[in-house]
Amino acid sequence: MQVFKAYIKVMLKHLPTAIIYLVVFVGIAVAMTFAGLGSESSVFKEQQLKLCVFDEDNTAASNALAEYLSQKDEIVAVENDDTALTDALYYKTIDYAVTINKGFEEKLISGETDELFTGRGLHGDVNESLALSRLDGYVSAVRAYMAAGHDLDTALSKAQTALADGSKVELVAKESEKAAMGLEPYFRYLTYILLCIMLSILCPVIVILCRSDIRSRAQCSGIKTTSYFLQIFLGGAVFVIAVWLILVAVGLALYADSLSGRAAVAVANSFVFALVAASWAIFISCFAPGGSAVNVMTQIISLANSFLCGVFVPMSLLSDGVLKVARFLPGYWYVKLNDMLLGSSRSVKASQAAMYMLIEAAFAVVPLLLAILVRRSARQKSAAC
Amino acid sequence: MENTPETIVKISSLVKRYGDLLAIDHLDLQINKGEVFGLLGPNGSGKTTTINCLLSLLSFDKGSIEIFGKEMTPTSYDIKRKIGLIMQNVAVFDELTVYENIDYFCGLYVSDKAQRKALVEEAIKFVGLDEFTKFYPKKLSGGLLRRLNIACGIAHKPELIILDEPTVAVDPQSRNKILEGIQQLNREGATVIYTSHYMEEVEQICSRIAILDKGKKIAEGSCGELKQLIKNTETVNIELPSLPQNVHSALASLPHVYEVRYDDELLTVRCSGGRHNLIRILDVLQKNDISFGRVYSELPTLNDVFLEITGKELRDKE
Ligand SMILES: Nc1ncnc2c1ncn2[C@@H]1O[C@H](COP(=O)(O)OP(=O)(O)O)[C@@H](O)[C@H]1O
Numbered sequence: 001m002q003v004f005k006a007y008i009k010v011m012l013k014h015l016p017t018a019i020i021y022l023v024v025f026v027g028i029a030v031a032m033t034f035a036g037l038g039s040e041s042s043v044f045k046e047q048q049l050k051l052c053v054f055d056e057d058n059t060a061a062s063n064a065l066a067e068y069l070s071q072k073d074e075i076v077a078v079e080n081d082d083t084a085l086t087d088a089l090y091y092k093t094i095d096y097a098v099t100i101n102k103g104f105e106e107k108l109i110s111g112e113t114d115e116l117f118t119g120r121g122l123h124g125d126v127n128e129s130l131a132l133s134r135l136d137g138y139v140s141a142v143r144a145y146m147a148a149g150h151d152l153d154t155a156l157s158k159a160q161t162a163l164a165d166g167s168k169v170e171l172v173a174k175e176s177e178k179a180a181m182g183l184e185p186y187f188r189y190l191t192y193i194l195l196c197i198m199l200s201i202l203c204p205v206i207v208i209l210c211r212s213d214i215r216s217r218a219q220c221s222g223i224k225t226t227s228y229f230l231q232i233f234l235g236g237a238v239f240v241i242a243v244w245l246i247l248v249a250v251g252l253a254l255y256a257d258s259l260s261g262r263a264a265v266a267v268a269n270s271f272v273f274a275l276v277a278a279s280w281a282i283f284i285s286c287f288a289p290g291g292s293a294v295n296v297m298t299q300i301i302s303l304a305n306s307f308l309c310g311v312f313v314p315m316s317l318l319s320d321g322v323l324k325v326a327r328f329l330p331g332y333w334y335v336k337l338n339d340m341l342l343g344s345s346r347s348v349k350a351s352q353a354a355m356y357m358l359i360e361a362a363f364a365v366v367p368l369l370l371a372i373l374v375r376r377s378a379r380q381k382s383a384a385c
Numbered sequence: 386m387e388n389t390p391e392t393i394v395k396i397s398s399l400v401k402r403y404g405d406l407l408a409i410d411h412l413d414l415q416i417n418k419g420e421v422f423g424l425l426g427p428n429g430s431g432k433t434t435t436i437n438c439l440l441s442l443l444s445f446d447k448g449s450i451e452i453f454g455k456e457m458t459p460t461s462y463d464i465k466r467k468i469g470l471i472m473q474n475v476a477v478f479d480e481l482t483v484y485e486n487i488d489y490f491c492g493l494y495v496s497d498k499a500q501r502k503a504l505v506e507e508a509i510k511f512v513g514l515d516e517f518t519k520f521y522p523k524k525l526s527g528g529l530l531r532r533l534n535i536a537c538g539i540a541h542k543p544e545l546i547i548l549d550e551p552t553v554a555v556d557p558q559s560r561n562k563i564l565e566g567i568q569q570l571n572r573e574g575a576t577v578i579y580t581s582h583y584m585e586e587v588e589q590i591c592s593r594i595a596i597l598d599k600g601k602k603i604a605e606g607s608c609g610e611l612k613q614l615i616k617n618t619e620t621v622n623i624e625l626p627s628l629p630q631n632v633h634s635a636l637a638s639l640p641h642v643y644e645v646r647y648d649d650e651l652l653t654v655r656c657s658g659g660r661h662n663l664i665r666i667l668d669v670l671q672k673n674d675i676s677f678g679r680v681y682s683e684l685p686t687l688n689d690v691f692l693e694i695t696g697k698e699l700r701d702k703e
C-alpha cells in the first residue's frame with residue numbers, strides 16, 4: 001500500500017486549499033441560513049411584495065384595487081417599458097408587475113374572468129404565485145359580495161376590510177417554503193464547490209503520481225502496474241467520498257427539519273455529481289497542467305458550469321440559447337433534478353430522476369474513457385511511462 | 386583457480402528507432418558481476434535510451450536483453466526487484482520529506498516495515514543526509530538533491546545499480562562524494578552500470594568502459610586498453626604569440642609527430658610513441674628564435690580516444 005500511502009500524504013499537502021474552500025462554503029451556508037432564520041418573524045409580519053401597478057381601466061373598481069394593493073404591499077413606480085420592467089424584476093426592485101386591463105370594471109360586474117390583468121414576474125417564482133393569489137383573492141371576494149346582493153361600491157369596500165387580516169394561511173405556506181429553500185440552494189451550490197475541490201486538488205495529485213519520472217521509478221520496481229493504478233484509484237476514491245460526505249453531512253445537519261425521501265434522492269444526485277467532478281479532474285490531469293494552469297481551469301470550468309446551468313442565477317432568467325448550451329454540461333441536469341426534488345416545482349417521477357442521473361453519469365464516463373485514450377497514446381509516444 | 390565471470394546483463398544487437406531517428410544501432414553489451422561498467426558518450430549518443438530499453442521502460446525494435454540470465458520483459462518483477470535505478474533527472478516528490486521520499490521508493494521493493502526502516506536509515510547515512518531527513522526537496526541544494534535521488538534508488542540494496550548521469554550539475558565536492566559512494570557500493574558487492582559524458586569520472590571509477598556515438602558502440606575495454614587502441618601517446622601544448630610557416634613544417638617533420646595544430650595562440654603537437662618529444666619540439670623553437678609561454682604535456686585521455694575514432698571532441702566546447 002506504499003502508493004496509496006504516498007497518495008494520501010501528497011493529498012494532505014494539498015489539503016489546505018480544500019479546507020479553505022470547505023470552510024468558506026460551509027461558513028457562507030451557515031451564515032445565510034441563520035440570517036434567514038433571524039428575520040423570519042419580521043418576514044411573517046410584513047410579507048409585503050414590491051409591486052408595480054399600471055391602471056389602464058381607471059374606474060372606481062380599478063382604483064379600489066390599486067388602493068387595496070397599496071395598503072397590502074409596497075408600490076414601486078417603474079416605467080411601463082419592457083426593458084425597464086425586466087431590469088426591475090432582475091434586480092429585485094419589484095417582485096411583480098401588474099397591469100389592470102381596460103374593461104376591468106365591466107368584466108367584474110358581468111362576471112367575466114378572462115384577461116382582467118396582465119402580469120409579469122419571474123416564471124416559477126414564489127412572488128409570482130403570491131401576487132396572483134392576492135389578485136385572485138380580491139376578485140373572488142368582490143364577486144362574492146356582489147353575488148350576495150351588494151352593489152359594486154359596497155362590495156369593493158367590504159372585500160377590502162375582509163381581506164385586511166386574511167394573511168395567516170399564506171404565512172404558513174411561506175414558512176414551509178422557506179425551509180425547503182435552504183436545502184435546495186445548498187445542494188445547488190454543491191456543484192460549484194465539488195468542481196472546485198476536485199479540480200484543484202485531485203487533479204494536481206494525480207499529475208504528480210503519474211509524472212513520468214516517478215512512474216518509471218515505480219515501473220522499474222517490483223510493484224505491478226495494475227496494483228499501482230489500483231492504489232491510485234483507491235486514494236482518489238477515499239478523497240472523493242470523504243469530501244462528498246462532509247459536504248452532504250453539513251447540508252443535512254443545517255436543514256435537518258426539511259428531510260424527506262426527496263432529499264435522499266437529492267443526496268444520491270449529489271454523489272453522481274461528485275463522481276462527475278472527479279472524472280473531469282482525472283481527464284484534465286492527463287495534460288499535466290502546472291499549478292497556475294490548474295487554478296485557472298478550475299475557475300473557468302466551475303464558474304462556467306455554475307453560471308450556464310443556473311447554479312447562481314435561476315434558470316428562469318437564462319435565455320433559451322444559454323439553456324441549449326447548458327444541456328451539454330452536467331450541471332444543467334443536476335440543477336434541474338435538484339429543483340424538481342427540493343425546489344418550487346416539486347414534481348418528479350422516479351423514472352425521470354433516474355434518467356437525469358444517468359445523463360449526469362454519462363458526463364463522468366466520457367471524460368474517463370477519453371483520459372484512458374489520451375494516456376495510452378501519450379505512453380506510446382513518450383520514452384518512459 | 387579463475388572462474389569465467391558471471392554475466393549479469395547481456396544486450397544483443399539492440400536496435401531502437403524513434404520514428405526515422407536510429408537511436409540505438411545494433412548494440413551488444415555484456416556486463417559481468419562485480420564490474421563498474423561505464424557507458425561513455427556525448428549528449429544524444431543513446432545512453433539513456435539504452436538504459437530505458439534495458440529496464441523495459443521502452444520497447445525496442447530488434448535484439449534481446451537478458452538480466453541475471455533471464456529475458457527481461459515489462460512484467461519481470463523478480464528481476465526488477467534486484468535492480469536499483471538512479472535516473473538522469475531527480476525523480477522525487479516535492480510534497481514528501483527526504484525521509485518520506487526514500488521510504489516511499491524503498492517501499493516499492495520492501496514491504497516489511499521494520500526491515501524498511503533499517504534500510505532507509507542506512508541509505509540516509511550512506512549518502513550523508515542525516516541532518517536533512519525532515520527537509521523537503523525544494524530546500525536542498527543541487528548536490529544534496531542528487532544524493533537524495535541516489536538514496537531513493539539504492540535503499541533496497543539492489544544487486545545491480547544503474548546510474549544515468551548522476552552528477553550532472555553537481556559541485557565538485559558532492560561529485561567526489563557520489564563517486565566514492567558508488568565505489569563503496571561496488572565493494573559491497575553490487576554490479577554498477579554508470580553512464581556519463583564526463584570522461585574523467587568514467588576513468589576514475591569504471592573497470593570497463595564502452596564508448597557510444599550515435600547509438601553505436603565504437604570501442605570497449607578497460608581504460609588502459611582503450612588508450613592503447615590509438616596511436617596518440619602524448620600531446621604537447623605550447624603557448625605562442627605567432628608561428629611562422631617554416632617552423633610549422635619543421636615541427637611536422639619531426640619523428641613521432643603526426644599532427645601539428647596552431648590556433649588561438651596555442652600550439653598543439655600530437656605524438657605517437659618515442660621519448661623526448663617535448664625536448665625535440667622546444668629545440669626546434671629555440672633554433673628559430675621563437676619565444677614561448679607556458680608549456681605542458683598531456684598523456685592521452687578518453688577524449689583522445691573518442692577524437693581519434695570519431696574525429697569529434699567528446700564534449701561540446703562550452
Ligand atoms: N522520446 C524521444 N523521441 C524522439 N527522439 C528521442 C527521444 N528520446 C531521445 N531521443 C533522441 O534519441 C537520441 C538519443 O537520446 P538519449 O538516449 O537521451 O541520449 P543520451 O542519454 O546519451 O544523451 C537523441 O538524438 C535524442 O534526441
Ligand SMILES: [Mg+2]
Nearest residue numbers: 432433473550
Ligand atoms: Mg541521457
